Every structure is written in structure tokens, then in C-alpha cells.
Amino acid sequence: MTAPLLSIRDLRVDFSAATGAFRAVDGLSLDIPAGRTVALVGESGSGKSVTAQAILGILPKAARIGGGHIRYNDPRGAAGGVDIAALKPDSERMRKLRGGRIAMIFQEPMTSLSPLHTIGDQVTEALLLHADVTAAQARERAVEVFERVGFPDPRRALSTYPFELSGGLRQRAMIAMALITRPDLLIADEPTTALDVTTQAQILELMRELQAETGMAMLLITHDLGVVANMADEVVVMYRGRVMEAGSREDIFRRPGHPYLKALMRAVPRFHMAEGERLTPIREVRSAVLARKAGEPHRPDPAGPLLAVRDITKSFTLRSGWFKGQVRTINAVNGVSLTLRPGRTLGLVGESGCGKTTLSKIIMRALRPDAGSVCFDDGAGQGPRDVFALKDRELKDFRRAVQFVFQDPFSSLNPRMTVYELLTEPLRIHGVGTSDERYVRAKELLDMVGLDARALGRYPHAFSGGQRQRLGIARALALKPRVLLCDEPVSALDVSVQAQVLNLLRDLQASLGVAYLFVSHNLAVVDYIADTIAVMCRGYIVEEAPKAALFRNPAHPYTRALLAAVPEPDLDHPLDLKLLMSDRFSNPAQWPEPFRLTNGEAGAMQEIEPGHHVRVSSPLLRRAA
Structure with a gap:
């Protein structure tokens, strides 16, 4: 043997x-x-x-x-x-x-790759250390490996730095570094x-x-x-x-x-879960109990949407070349329109680089769009107001009403501040409450997210990844917002902790009535948390529908590709990995008719069933195939 x-x-x-x-x-x-x-x-x-x-x-x-x-x-x-x-x-x-x-691919390529050295130098270094080759031979071998792992321009990769690459290409660079020695x-x-x-x-x-x-x-x-x-x-x-x-x-x-x-x-989000079925984390977080007891007084809901995004466009200009003389324009967001209603969850789904985070920043007024509007209606009787026209007190009120939950809680929490300081900082900035009232509020917030009040004196490094994410949610809730923008809040968490955080968000929404714009690349996660799902690709919303309709009848080829790419813990439903190796699903010019978009064409959203819209290349087409 x-x-x-x-x-x-x-x-x-x-x-x-x-x-x-x-x-x-x-x-x-x-x-x-x-x-x-x-x-x-x-x-x-x-x-x-x-x-x-x-x-x-x-x-x-x-x-x-x-x-x-x-x-x-x-x-x-x-x-x-x-x-x-x-x-x-x-x-x-x-x-x-x-x-x-024996070679290794590490979990986070950006922290594993040196920012001061080119990808070519870092990949060839491994070969020079372990094989009897010249520098020129090592560079040629690196070009071969770059081509094999799918770099679009293998020779150019030799002189490229890690920050110039997308997450997927950085991971490919790590694979190239591991494989160049043929372990x-x-x-x-x-x-x-x-x-x-x-x-x-x-x-x-x-x-x-x-x-x-x-x-x-x-x-x-x-x-x-x-x-x-x-x-x-x-x-x-x-x-x-x-x-x-x-x-x-x-x-x-x-x-x-x-x-x-x-x-x-049981903790893994799955498609076609029963209505009202919950994920079962290994350790359930007892959350939102105090929120239900304290019962926030009912705030009047607006007659229309809480947030209305209309025809938002945003482009970025990049300069490259030796003297930065080459100018390239990237259209990050192309005419996006969305609505978010009180107490509901809108899931925004798409690959990295599709414009999800840029759109979130525009809604937060962290970026100004080239065109379009974002209107917010808090139900106070003033009606929808243009977010970019707000000033002074109105702007400060908007900042309180719309809060952000970040993807990486560790980098978004100040490591020099205790949990008490982190949770009460928003209250101090907005002049909310006395010192004693802020202390009580901090304990309430920890109770809402299932953490013990003894955590108030600890620092972020003393918590696990899931606990840090719950601290991020608690901080976002400190000012009693109407809307939470959740940007990939569970993408880096293991399945059981992910289930804890997703259940927590659902409980908080049920008890506090807060609305979520939930940004993710995982349709299975969004299926669990969202009411309506908008699918985004290359800056366009290509399909939008209630989640039941979207999963029952996905119309756009890009939506179908995203659904096919979610790995299920089921041997009877394997991924068709070869089908997904091509990037034609995310290229509007290669979509089949009637979805193909060429030469900057925007197309139009068409309703194919009640509430279910899909982008097609001609408004004359009445029904998407």
C-alpha cells in the first residue's frame, strides 16, 4: 500500500x-x-x-x-x-x-503580498530560492504561470503592483506564487x-x-x-x-x-428555504429582547418610499502611462434607480467592481453623483427631500437617520477606543443625552446584539470576527436610524457566525422597524435576508424583483450565472465550473438578445410580470425570453 x-x-x-x-x-x-x-x-x-x-x-x-x-x-x-x-x-x-x-495560498492576498514589490518580483523570488535558474529564466517561467492562472496580460503582470489588481487577480497571483515551484x-x-x-x-x-x-x-x-x-x-x-x-x-x-x-x-443559507424558516447557528445569539421590551415609540412612516434613488450616474477618470497622459473613463454607476420602503430589505447583488459600494456611498452622500437624485423621506411631514440639497441641521438629521455597517469590522473600529467609547461616540457627536443616559444606551445596544455589558471596557482586538461585526451593528444603531446600509456584512464570516449575524439583523428589523439596503455578492445570503432583490452588473441594474419571483423565474443571463455560481452543500447540485470560467456573463456586449448592450447603450427596464423588471436592449420588446 x-x-x-x-x-x-x-x-x-x-x-x-x-x-x-x-x-x-x-x-x-x-x-x-x-x-x-x-x-x-x-x-x-x-x-x-x-x-x-x-x-x-x-x-x-x-x-x-x-x-x-x-x-x-x-x-x-x-x-x-x-x-x-x-x-x-x-x-x-x-x-x-x-x-x-509544500506551498501555501493564504486567506487574504492583500496582506500576504508586499505592497512595495511588483507581482513579478514576488512570484519569481520563490523560484529563485528553490530552483537553480537565472533571473531571466525565472521571469519567463513566471509569465507561463501567469498565463496559466488566467492573467489577461501575463507579461504586464511582471511589473504590476498588488494594489493595481482586483481581489480575484490578487488571489491568482498568490496561486501563481505557490505553483511556480511545482509543489x-x-x-x-x-x-x-x-x-x-x-x-x-x-x-x-x-x-x-x-x-x-x-x-x-x-x-x-x-x-x-x-x-x-x-x-x-x-x-x-x-x-x-x-x-x-x-x-x-x-x-x-x-x-x-x-x-x-x-x-x-443547518447554519448554511440555502435556496428555497420555507417561509419564516430561520438559520440554526451552533450558538444562538439571544438578541433584541430588550428592544422588544423597551419598544421604540412608533415613528410615522412616509406615504411613499423611505429612500428613492433616481437615474444615478457616476464615472471616474483614471490617468495612466509614464506621464499620466493616458486618460480612461470608467462608468461605475449607469442610470440606477431603486426604492426602499420602511421596515423592508432591498438586496443589492453583483460581483466585485459592479458599482454596489459606489452606489452605497452616493446614498450616504459620501460621493456626489454626476447626474440623478437621492430623495429621503423620514415621515415627519416634510415629504421627500433631495439628499444633496440638505444643509446644516437637516443634513445632520439625515446623517443620524442613515447609518452604515462595514464589510470589515476590525478596520472600521478604532483599536484605541473601548467598546463604551465606540458606542457612545455617535451620541456625543450629535449631542444626544447626558453621560448617564449614554451609558444606559450603550448597555442597551450590547443587549440588542447579544453581547454582555462587561464588554464595555474591552477593546476591539479582544473580540472574535462575529462579535466585532455585532459591535459594528450596535454602533450603527446607536442613533436609532431609519435605514442601515449593510455592505457585505457577512462575507468574511464562517457559516455559523454568519447565521448568527443574519438572524440578528432579522430580529432587529422586526423589533425596531429599521430598513436595510443589503449589499452582497451571495444570492443565497440575500435570499434569506431580503424582500426585494436588485441585480447589478457593470453599473447597471439588470434585474429587479421580489425574491420569490427572482428565484422562480430568473430572466437575465447574468442573474442566472450568479445563481449557478453559488456552491451548495449538496452533492446532487454540483457547480458547473467550466461554464463559469468565461467572463461573458458579466460582459454586456456578449449577452444574448434581447439583453445585449453595445456601444454604451443603456437599454431599458421592462416589466415581465408584476413587480419583476429586467433590462433589455430595446424598449419595444414587450417580454424577456
Whole structure:
């Protein structure tokens, strides 16, 4: 019987901290056969990434391997292999393994790539360290790898910096860096977590093709069971450093045995959930209880929409070239119109770069549009008012009424401020309440989002990702707004924490009557939270409908592509990854008739059933096919 490429037995990793020692990995055993994909699944904090760091010998200073073996059986080396756990991290043998025979794709490419060096320099550095090649040969090999991983201009990528690339291309650069040495084992740590669903599908298909070509093994670390169902051969489920269940993909999905695995599956948003059905997080957050008890006094609702966006257009001018003489105009938002009603949720869906965040900033009055209007009606009897005409007190009232929940809570929370200071800062700025009243309000806000009042004296770094996102929501609610603009609020959270935050948002809406503009790239998430869904592509709204109508009868080819790109944790509904490798679904000039838009043509929204509108190229067409 052939020995596995990597065999881990009874691995234990211990951390020492100010509060005492704790064990992050406790008796982990798994095998990774050559040419196969093993998925390591679990929530944040389960020990997945620590396992990868132990394999590569890059554990943080506070950590040490407390026992066990990590045996690497080099298919090109001597029989018997080597125990990585016994090697010194800075030894010559470990350096040859790390990046050469065993490579890794990290979760966040922007923080893993040096902003001071070109992509070409960073990718060729790995080859120069591990192979006997000249700089010129390394650059040629890099061009070949860039072409293979799907860079539109592989040679130009050599002189490109990370900040010039989209999220998908940065992830492709990380894959190129890992693959240029032709490793035997690729460790992919959450390689698609923050990517939109079509880019994620393209990256997954790319990894699968490269694995078939090179014969490398893969350790796929993820919390996304939909990705696991489409990529893995074997699955290992971890919880708090221990293996809860392990087996083939078929066994794990068709015959799950452990209650923890079953709970993970129930926490995933799914299409066609029953009306009123809730996600079931592993740890339910008891939220909004105080909100229901305190019962905000009913505020009058406007007769019409709370927010009305009409024909918004926004373009950006970019200069490039040696002397910035080349001018290029990007139309980020093209004639977008939307309405948001009190107490309702409008989901805005699309890929990265489609204009979702730009539109959110315009609604917040953080950006001024080139044309169009944003009208807000708070129900106070003054009727709809143009947001960009507001001044002084009226503008300050608007700022209170419309608040923002950011994608990355850690970067949006000041690390030098305590939770109490973060929650009461909006109240101080707007002159709301006395010091004692602000303290009471801060405790109420923590109760609304399911956090203990003892958290008031702590700093953001002391919280998990899901807890930080709940703090971001609490801060946004401090001024009792009418509207929350939620920009990808759950895209980087694991499935159980994501379920907690989504349930929390639904509870808060039911008790406070707040309206949401929910921006996301994941249609399954939007299906769970939204009442109406607008699909955005290249600055256009291409389809808008109540969610039941949209999922029952998606009319636009781009909407269909987004639906097809959502990985479901179901072996009977695999992704058609090859279909999604092309970008023709997001190119208006390649859409089929009657949807094709060419030469700057805007088309027109047509109603194909009550409340269901789709963009077509000619207003004469009465019904979309």
C-alpha cells in the first residue's frame, strides 16, 4: 500500500498567553494521499490554520508543537520521509520543503503580498530560492504561470503592483506564487472567502485543473461546505482543535453522523428555504429582547418610499502611462434607480467592481453623483427631500437617520477606543443625552446584539470576527436610524457566525422597524435576508424583483450565472465550473438578445410580470425570453 504524501498523527499545538496556556490543536490525525484533495472544515478558532502553520513550520512565537508527528513522504526523495514536527523551523531542510515541496495560498492576498514589490518580483523570488535558474529564466517561467492562472496580460503582470489588481487577480497571483515551484502539496487556507461567487467558481476550477495537470495533493482549509462539496475527496471536520468526524465526501454529506457536523449544515443559507424558516447557528445569539421590551415609540412612516434613488450616474477618470497622459473613463454607476420602503430589505447583488459600494456611498452622500437624485423621506411631514440639497441641521438629521455597517469590522473600529467609547461616540457627536443616559444606551445596544455589558471596557482586538461585526451593528444603531446600509456584512464570516449575524439583523428589523439596503455578492445570503432583490452588473441594474419571483423565474443571463455560481452543500447540485470560467456573463456586449448592450447603450427596464423588471436592449420588446 502506497504511503500518503503527508501523514499527521496525534498532533498537539500549545499556545502560551497572558491568561494561561491553551491547546489549539489536540490530537489531530489525518492523511493526505498524493494527487487527492482533503478538506479541513470547521468554524473560526477550530485549529485549521494552526494546523497549516505547523505543517509549514511557521507557527507564531507563542505557539509550539507539544507532541505528535507530521511525516512528509517525499515522492522524489529517500524512502521513510521526514518528520516535519521534529525539524527546526529555520533549518536548511525545512526551508527547502517550505515553498518548494509544500506551498501555501493564504486567506487574504492583500496582506500576504508586499505592497512595495511588483507581482513579478514576488512570484519569481520563490523560484529563485528553490530552483537553480537565472533571473531571466525565472521571469519567463513566471509569465507561463501567469498565463496559466488566467492573467489577461501575463507579461504586464511582471511589473504590476498588488494594489493595481482586483481581489480575484490578487488571489491568482498568490496561486501563481505557490505553483511556480511545482509543489507536491498545496495548502489552500480559505482561498476564496472574500471573493464574489463567480470569481470564486473560477478560482476553484483553476485549482482543480492545475491539480489534474501537476498531480499535486491539496489540503483545502475552509468553513464553506458548498466549496467542500465541489472540491474535496476526503473531509475532516474540526471543533476546538479536535476531529469530530472524518470520511469520504460521499459519507460526510449523505450520512453525517456527528451533531456538530449536522449543526454546521443547518447554519448554511440555502435556496428555497420555507417561509419564516430561520438559520440554526451552533450558538444562538439571544438578541433584541430588550428592544422588544423597551419598544421604540412608533415613528410615522412616509406615504411613499423611505429612500428613492433616481437615474444615478457616476464615472471616474483614471490617468495612466509614464506621464499620466493616458486618460480612461470608467462608468461605475449607469442610470440606477431603486426604492426602499420602511421596515423592508432591498438586496443589492453583483460581483466585485459592479458599482454596489459606489452606489452605497452616493446614498450616504459620501460621493456626489454626476447626474440623478437621492430623495429621503423620514415621515415627519416634510415629504421627500433631495439628499444633496440638505444643509446644516437637516443634513445632520439625515446623517443620524442613515447609518452604515462595514464589510470589515476590525478596520472600521478604532483599536484605541473601548467598546463604551465606540458606542457612545455617535451620541456625543450629535449631542444626544447626558453621560448617564449614554451609558444606559450603550448597555442597551450590547443587549440588542447579544453581547454582555462587561464588554464595555474591552477593546476591539479582544473580540472574535462575529462579535466585532455585532459591535459594528450596535454602533450603527446607536442613533436609532431609519435605514442601515449593510455592505457585505457577512462575507468574511464562517457559516455559523454568519447565521448568527443574519438572524440578528432579522430580529432587529422586526423589533425596531429599521430598513436595510443589503449589499452582497451571495444570492443565497440575500435570499434569506431580503424582500426585494436588485441585480447589478457593470453599473447597471439588470434585474429587479421580489425574491420569490427572482428565484422562480430568473430572466437575465447574468442573474442566472450568479445563481449557478453559488456552491451548495449538496452533492446532487454540483457547480458547473467550466461554464463559469468565461467572463461573458458579466460582459454586456456578449449577452444574448434581447439583453445585449453595445456601444454604451443603456437599454431599458421592462416589466415581465408584476413587480419583476429586467433590462433589455430595446424598449419595444414587450417580454424577456
